[in-house]
Amino acid sequence: MKSVSEKLQRNLFIATFIVPTLVFFFIFTIYPVMQALYYSMFDWSGMSDTKDFIGFDNFTNMFKDPIVLRAIGNDYLLVAGKIVGIMVLATFFAVALTRFNFKLAGFFRSIFFIPNVISVVVIGVLWNFIYNPQIGFLNAFLSLFTEEKVTIAWLGFTSHTIYMLLPPAIWAGIGFYMILLIAAIQNIPESYYEAAQLEGASQWKQFRNITVPLIWEQMKVSIINIMMTTLNGSFVIVWIMTEGGPDNSTHVMGSYLYQMAFRQYHFGYAAAIGVLILVLSLITTVILQRLLRHESVELS
Amino acid sequence: MVLNKKWAALCLAAVMMIVLLGACGSNSNSNNGGATEAPSTNATEDPSTNATEEPSTGSSETKLTGDFEIQYFVGGYGDKWWKKVIADFAAANPELNIKESAGPKINEQNKPRWIGGNPPDFVYIDGPNLNDRQMVEDGQLEDLTDWLKDANNIDGDKILDALAQQPQQYDGKIYNIPLVLNSWGIFWDKALFKEKGYAEPTDFQSFLEVSEKIKADGITPYIHTGKYPYYINGSILYPAIVSNNNDDYTILQDMAANKIEAYQSPAVLAALNQIAEMRDKGLIDKAAIQINHTDSQMMFLQHKDAFISNGLWLPNEMAKDVPEGFDFGFIPSLTQKPGGKVVANTSTATVAIAKNAKNKEAAKAFLQFVFSKAQASQWAELSGAPSNIKGDISSSNAPSFVKDAAKYLTDPNTVVIPTITFNADVDTEMQNATDALTIGKITPDEWVKRVTDVVAKVK
Numbered sequence: 140m141k142s143v144s145e146k147l148q149r150n151l152f153i154a155t156f157i158v159p160t161l162v163f164f165f166i167f168t169i170y171p172v173m174q175a176l177y178y179s180m181f182d183w184s185g186m187s188d189t190k191d192f193i194g195f196d197n198f199t200n201m202f203k204d205p206i207v208l209r210a211i212g213n214d215y216l217l218v219a220g221k222i223v224g225i226m227v228l229a230t231f232f233a234v235a236l237t238r239f240n241f242k243l244a245g246f247f248r249s250i251f252f253i254p255n256v257i258s259v260v261v262i263g264v265l266w267n268f269i270y271n272p273q274i275g276f277l278n279a280f281l282s283l284f285t286e287e288k289v290t291i292a293w294l295g296f297t298s299h300t301i302y303m304l305l306p307p308a309i310w311a312g313i314g315f316y317m318i319l320l321i322a323a324i325q326n327i328p329e330s331y332y333e334a335a336q337l338e339g340a341s342q343w344k345q346f347r348n349i350t351v352p353l354i355w356e357q358m359k360v361s362i363i364n365i366m367m368t369t370l371n372g373s374f375v376i377v378w379i380m381t382e383g384g385p386d387n388s389t390h391v392m393g394s395y396l397y398q399m400a401f402r403q404y405h406f407g408y409a410a411a412i413g414v415l416i417l418v419l420s421l422i423t424t425v426i427l428q429r430l431l432r433h434e435s436v437e438l439s
Numbered sequence: 440m441v442l443n444k445k446w447a448a449l450c451l452a453a454v455m456m457i458v459l460l461g462a463c464g465s466n467s468n469s470n471n472g473g474a475t476e477a478p479s480t481n482a483t484e485d486p487s488t489n490a491t492e493e494p495s496t497g498s499s500e501t502k503l504t505g506d507f508e509i510q511y512f513v514g515g516y517g518d519k520w521w522k523k524v525i526a527d528f529a530a531a532n533p534e535l536n537i538k539e540s541a542g543p544k545i546n547e548q549n550k551p552r553w554i555g556g557n558p559p560d561f562v563y564i565d566g567p568n569l570n571d572r573q574m575v576e577d578g579q580l581e582d583l584t585d586w587l588k589d590a591n592n593i594d595g596d597k598i599l600d601a602l603a604q605q606p607q608q609y610d611g612k613i614y615n616i617p618l619v620l621n622s623w624g625i626f627w628d629k630a631l632f633k634e635k636g637y638a639e640p641t642d643f644q645s646f647l648e649v650s651e652k653i654k655a656d657g658i659t660p661y662i663h664t665g666k667y668p669y670y671i672n673g674s675i676l677y678p679a680i681v682s683n684n685n686d687d688y689t690i691l692q693d694m695a696a697n698k699i700e701a702y703q704s705p706a707v708l709a710a711l712n713q714i715a716e717m718r719d720k721g722l723i724d725k726a727a728i729q730i731n732h733t734d735s736q737m738m739f740l741q742h743k744d745a746f747i748s749n750g751l752w753l754p755n756e757m758a759k760d761v762p763e764g765f766d767f768g769f770i771p772s773l774t775q776k777p778g779g780k781v782v783a784n785t786s787t788a789t790v791a792i793a794k795n796a797k798n799k800e801a802a803k804a805f806l807q808f809v810f811s812k813a814q815a816s817q818w819a820e821l822s823g824a825p826s827n828i829k830g831d832i833s834s835s836n837a838p839s840f841v842k843d844a845a846k847y848l849t850d851p852n853t854v855v856i857p858t859i860t861f862n863a864d865v866d867t868e869m870q871n872a873t874d875a876l877t878i879g880k881i882t883p884d885e886w887v888k889r890v891t892d893v894v895a896k897v898k
Contacts, residue, residue, distance in 0.1 A: 187577030188556045188795075271734065272726035273743055295665070295728035297880055382666060385728050386875040403863045404573045 172417065178410035185406030197411035207412065210390040211419070213301050217308060217391065218369045218423075222362055224309035225316055229361070232313065233320035234346060238332075248321070255314035259372075263379025266307040270294050270380075294381055297388035304389065308369075308376055316361045323354035359431045366427055370420045392416045507801035508538040508559035510549055512566035515752050516619065516788075516822035520814075521563075523821060528808050535801055553579055553793075560796035561805055564615060565788035571607070571615050572695075572860040574791070580614040581792040586803065587613055592811040601810055603827050603848065604785055604857045607695075615791035616806065617858050618818075620827040621751050622844055623673035623784045625773050629766040631742055639768055643713060646746075646773045650722045653745045661717060662744035664735045665728035665877070668870035671714075674748040676873060678772035678782035679710035681856060686780050688856045695859045697898050702891045711876065711883035713774050718877055728878050740765065746773075750786050751844045755823045771847060780854050783847060787827065787858040819845070868893040 179197050183190035201207050232251055236244045254262065269276045270293035281289040294300050327349065335345045351358075374393030377383060383390035383398055390398070392412055400409030511521050518541060529537050540549055540559050546568040552558050558579065564571045574580050587606075590598050599605065603620050606613045632639055637653060640646035650660035663671035677691060684690045684706035693701035701707075717723055724744050727735065732749075736757050739747040747753075754767050771783035790809065792802040808814075815830030819837035825845040826832075832845055847853055861869070872886045881889070 184573055184577050186550065186553055186573060186579065188554055189578070270729070272729070273724075273738055290725055292725050292729050295725070295878065297875070297878070300729075381729070384666060384871070384874065385878065386871045386880065398867075401568055403867055404570065405864075 175410045175413045175417075178407055179414050181407040181410075182405075183407040184404040185400055185409075186404065190407070193407070197408045198414075200408065201411055201415065206387050206390055206395060207392070207415075209387065210392045210395045211415075213389060214370055214373065214391045214419075216301060217305065217373050218366050220302075220305040221308055221312060221369050222365050224305060225312045225365055226358065226362060228309065229313050229316035229320055230358070232317045233324055234350060236317075237321055237324045238342070238346075238350070248318075251317055252314035254311045257311070259311060259375045260379055262307055262311045263376050267294075267380055270303060294389075295385055297386050300381060300385065301389045304373075304376055304380060307380070308373065311376075312365065316365070319357055319361060320354055323357040324350060327353045362431065363424060363427055366423055367420060370416060370423065392419075503532045503535040503798075503801045503804055505798050505801070506536045506538060507561070507798045507805070508540060509561045509563075509805070510540040510545055510559040511563035512545055512569065513541055513543050514566045515756060516565075516824055520818050520821035523817065524809060524814060528805055531808070532801070532804070556795050558793040558795055560798045560802045561790065561792055563618065563788065563790050565619075570860065570863060571789055571791070572609070573863060575609050575614045579794055581794045581796065581799065581802075582612055582614060583616070583792065584611075584613045587616075590803070590807065592807045594811050594813075596812075598807065598810045601812070601829055603829050604787065604855065606789070607858045607860060615789035616810065617785075617787040617789045617827040618809065619786075619788040619822075620825045620845075620848060621786040622771050622848060623670075623678075623748070623750050623786055624769050624771040625674060626739070626747050626749055626753055627745055627768045628742065629768040630764050631745070632768065637745075640770070640773055642777045642779060643774050644777050647716075647720065647722075650720070650745070654721065658742065659724040659744045660722040661746045661748075662724040662735050662738055663727050663748040663877075664730065664732045665874055666731045668874045669866070670732065670735075670748045670750075671877070672869060672873055673750070673784055673786065674772070675714060675774060676710055676869075677784045677856065679713050679774035680706050681782045681784075681854060682772065682775040682779060683707075683709040686782065686854045688782075688854060691856060691859050694865075695861050697862060697865065697894050699891050699894050699898075702887060702894060707887060708883050710774065711886050714873070714876055715883055718879060723877055728874060736760075751841070752824060755838070769843070769847075771853065780852055781847070781850075782854045782856065784856045785848070785858060789858065862894075862897050864897050865890065865893055 178190075180192060180194055181190040182193045182196070232247075236248055257265075268274070272278055272290050272292045272295070275293070277293060278289045278291060281291075293303050331349050331353075332345055335349060340348070371393070373391045374397065377389055377391050377394040378397065381389040383394045392415060396409045396412040396416070399405045399412065509521075509525065511518070513521075521539070521541065525537055525539060529535065538559075542548070543566070546566055549559065550568070562569075562580075564574065571580075583606075587599055592598050592601055594601075598616070602616070604617050606616045627639070629639070631637075635653075635656060637649050638645060640649050653660045663675075665671075680690060681688045684704065690701050690704060690706055694707075724738070726738070730738075735744075735747060736749070736753065737760065738744050740757060740760055740762060751769070754761070771781050775781060790806065792799060792806070796802055810828055812828065812830045815826045815828035816832045816835035816837065818824070818826035818828070819832045819841050820835050823838055823841060825837075825841055825848060829849075833842055837845075848855055860866075868890050872881065872889045875881045876883065876886050
């Protein structure tokens with residue numbers, strides 16, 4: 140008798156924590172996703188009080204839309220560029236600030252973290268000024284080395300402007316992952332390195348054989364997190380810096396979704412793009428997780 | 440101790456549940472509220488307003504009662520005029536309870552109400568996220584065609600006669616009336632031109648000639664706002680199309696009505712070729728493609744560029760940054776042949792009544808109130824832009840460039856293009872294609888091909 144009531148109590152106790160979370164999860168995550176799925180089946184302007192059911196037409200149109208395909212390409216370009224850029228630099232800084240004891244480490248740690256505190260919007264505006272052809276820092280800097288004033292419109296070429304969005308995105312992202320990796324490195328017992336030192340292992344060997352395997356979990360989380368935040372959030376930097384232009388060349392799925400929903404009044408189509416983002420995020424997460432798991436087995 | 444723990448757990452559970460139920464409760468309440476409200480207003484209020492409306496329009500002197508809600512976007516023109524005109528209207532109709540939904544974000548804030556069939560009665564269509572053509576296509580606006588035919592303003596004049604520019608027609612029907620009458624065009628600094636001895640251009644030929652001189656002096660002749668290509672379309676492309684079409688602006692109306700032949704007309708190609716010529720002669724600032732309006736305007740004010748595509752709101756918008764001695768010169772179009780007429784492409788903001796309005800009677804009375812002579816100079820004074828109401832504002836306190844603009848727009852030698860709103864997809868494609876044209880990515884023929892493809896799809 141007593142055990143039953145105790146069990147009930149225990150379940151009740153657990154439920155008080157799980158049920159509210161679950162309910163909020165349903166209201167704020169599952170329900171909107173369902174709504175997006177629902178709206179993606181309609182031809183709806185987003186303003187009208189009537190919608191036309193068109194089944195999967197939005198999806199079939201989507202795959203015929205060259206801008207969608209380009210946006211997907213741009214998204215993955217940003218994902219790949221950011222993963223490589225952020226991981227290399229963040230790891231480098233993390234190792235530099237922990238393994239090579241020097242006085243100003245704390246200072247640099249703060250400096251590198253600052254971009255993370257700044258809003259992405261501000262970063263976008265800031266880099267817009269850097270790239271400004273007439274009054275921008277980049278052209279002014281390059282002009283120091285040339286006879287004629289450099290007037291390159293960095294964000295004005297339809298073929299490569301998307302690459303110009305990588306530096307601000309990487310610059311903005313390093314700080315957080317650096318801190319994450321610093322924390323991981325600091326957890327590695329000093330004795331491992333001492334032993335390696337005694338055995339005559341070089342810094343590179345130590346890094347390769349001690350640091351990387353022991354912080355691999357954090358690196359994995361970082362990579363997956365960069366991928367997900369980029370697929371879902373590169374909208375902001377694109378919208379602030381180029382609004383998808385010139386001539387639709389820098390759209391990512393998020394910005395094209397916004398363009399379609401609120402500038403061209405195709406809300407149903409935009410919802411379909413939203414579904415596409417969700418599906419691609421899920422697939423990529425699964426694939427990436429598999430790839431990285433394989434890697435970690437190899438290493439350990 | 441055990442008892443305490445038990446109680447603590449139970450209490451915690453109870454609190455959590457209550458919070459949860461509370462959240463759910465309020466949520467479902469508001470949902471239900473939204474759901475029941477919309478149909479009920481539709482069902483009960485519409486017939487009632489219709490019922491009362493019919494007799495009242497016959498006898499023009501009935502007292503307006505009930506609630507009347509006005510939605511207006513607050514942007515570059517501010518809200519001084521709205522506050523004033525609403526106060527005046529309220530004073531004239533003491534029994535009417537006027538509500539204002541206003542602000543720079545009001546278009547987004549009120550969106551759910553438009554979707555839910557419970558919109559404000561009267562709407563000023565300006566700013567982002569509100570497009571008159573889309574609202575008409577969505578059936579959100581009241582058809583005013585019949586009413587406007589013989590509606591008078593409070594002065595006793597016909598409203599249609601009091602308008603400087605007639606409303607846009609959608610398949611022969613009128614849904615919204617232009618309130619603001621602004622114009623796109625090209626600016627330069629008269630002081631700079633005087634100092635350097637440049638001739639102020641009057642047509643495309645003289646523009647090209649003076650531009651070569653300007654270029655030789657190390658100043659870039661022309662800048663536009665590539666991030667928002669509607670600036671160059673509004674002030675160069677559309678006027679050029681009209682000029683090349685023997686000053687007949689109906690071609691733009693045909694384009695807006697998605698007639699493919701209109702886009703394939705030689706006038707369009709000739710206009711595009713003018714832009715291509717500007718590009719090939721190196722007159723267009725290379726920076727233009729990537730910058731927004733503020734940047735392009737700053738560069739113009741700093742004399743990095745001699746000409747800028749913009750609208751008449753520019754002096755007002757940049758008032759704080761205009762250097763001393765800067766003297767705005769303005770012409771609505773530069774693409775006409777020597778001796779040809781100037782073409783002014785108007786930029787307007789319109790007002791309309793919601794189809795699902797609850798107090799259409801008051802909304803119509805407000806239209807009659809707004810489109811009166813007294814408001815012409817009041818709008819010009821308080822908002823710093825010419826209004827679409829005919830009337831002499833020369834004696835008013837309106838800023839001088841507004842008076843100049845009004846002069847241009849009422850000059851018989853100016854071809855004034857009335858309000859035209861393109862389909863949003865076509866408009867976007869035209870903007871992107873023009874951008875691509877200015878950087879040499881496509882030819883004028885490809886521009887036509889790209890845009891007609893979209894028009895065919897939209898149709």
